[in-house]
Amino acid sequence: MKNISKIKNIFLPVLLLAILASCVATKKYERPTGIVDEKLFRTDLLPKDSSSIANVSWKEIFTDVTLQKHISKALENNLDIRIALQNIISAESYLKQSKSAYLPTINVGPNYTFGTQSLNTASGQMLSQRKYNNTFDFSGNVNWEIDIWGKMAAQERAQLAEYLGTVSAHQSIKSDLVAAVANAYYQLLTFDEQKRIINETIKIRNKNLETTKALKEAGILTEVAVQQSQALVYNAESLLVNIDVQIELLENTMSLLMGIPSRKIERTTLSQQNFPQQFSLGFPANLLSNRPDVKMAEYDLMNAFELTKAAKAQFYPTLRITGSTGLQSSNIDDLFNLNSIFANVVGGLVQPVLNKRQIRTQYEVSLANQEKAYFNFKKSLLNAGKEVSDALKTYSAQDNFISLKQKELEAYQKSVEFSQQLVNYGMANYLEVLNASVNQLNSELNISNAKFAKMQAGIELYRALGGGWK
DSSP: OHHHHHHHHHHHHHHHHHHHHHHOOOOOOOOOTTOSOTTOSOOSSOOSSSOOGGGSOHHHHOOOHHHHHHHHHHHHHOHHHHHHHHHHHHHHHHHHHHHGGGSOEEEEEEEEEEEEOOTTSHHHHHHOSOOEEEEEEEEEEEEEEEOSSSHHHHHHHHHHHHHHHHHHHHHHHHHHHHHHHHHHHHHHHHHHHHHHHHHHHHHHHHHHHHHHHHHHHTTSSOHHHHHHHHHHHHHHHHHHHHHHHHHHHHHHHHHHHTTSOSOOOOOOOGGGOOOOSOOOOOOGGGHHHHOHHHHHHHHHHHHHHHHHHHHHHTTSOEEEEEEEEEEEESSGGGSSSGGGEEEEEEEEEEOOOOSTTHHHHHHHHHHHHHHHHHHHHHHHHHHHHHHHHHHHHHHHHHHHHHHHHHHHHHHHHHHHHHHHHHHHTTOSOHHHHHHHHHHHHHHHHHHHHHHHHHHHHHHHHHHHTTOSOO
């Protein structure tokens, strides 16, 4: 009965503190109010419903089978993707560890102790001779901290937020990677188109050179016109050299994105592309669920919020229960005997009083980190809104720009034709033909760049709205 009474005396305070812990009200994380502005997108095309193109798979946006193959390879092999996956694995391990923090620590093992006293001490002089003591034991130790104030629970939730943040980081890399591969692919197609334009221009200019030489022989033009025509051929050929360099460099970049050695990239043609003409925006609030980097910023805020609560809990007493039990004997032959059994249990509350201001400092730093996380969260939303607004403006302006450039090209084509006829009749300076030819080529290249700029803006709008990772 005495033993039962002792056990009650030990565990009754523990039970009372456990009940107290269950009654402690902990403040839960709530998303800051007013964090999303309804006018986050700078556009007159305000969304009428929550549907967003960000929820559409990238395979439905980029329908070119060859491009889909390149994107799939990049998602599988890209080294940044693989690093992000390892970050998820690490965070998951820490999360599992935080879930186990509520359990006691148990150590079990055998021990042997040998000891002898000094003969120059009072006890040693009383014995007048040296004694040797042997102690054998096989014991287990238990150390258990009870989470009264929710410190461990807050640390677990903080670790969960950090794990979810690594998942969002992985999604963000996927979104950026899909956009990067698509951009590079369409840029390659644009370079191919520009290379075709330059090759055709070289053929035309070589014919013009032969015409110029014939007109010189006829006494209509001088050697100056011949040399100027020759210079235009060299100019176009130099553009061809430069475009070939740009193509190879871009192929090397795409190879790196796909995690393979640099090589020639398989591709179709620009005329075969079927790019979406309309993009549904959805509400600005959708960015909170669609944009992985915005989600990651909020998870950082959640992590900082929970760590602040954990730091505040350090001010309160800590309840620890320690105990040990096992077998102990001075003679190994008697170790496994009922008389060798020993046990002890200790429960105690530890209240920090003076600790060189460490707890106060940790709490103040955690408050500052929480405030920084809030500002980063808000900044990520504003940045997302800016990216959507930029892409919208660029995308919507390209059609009008291309139309004007097309009219400009037609005017230059007529200018070349008319000026060449006038030269043939000796009614114009050949310099007019040369200028018109240069302007025509530049106009054709500008049109191809404008078409690529529209596709690039569409890709960026898709990414900015949070598409590409699903």
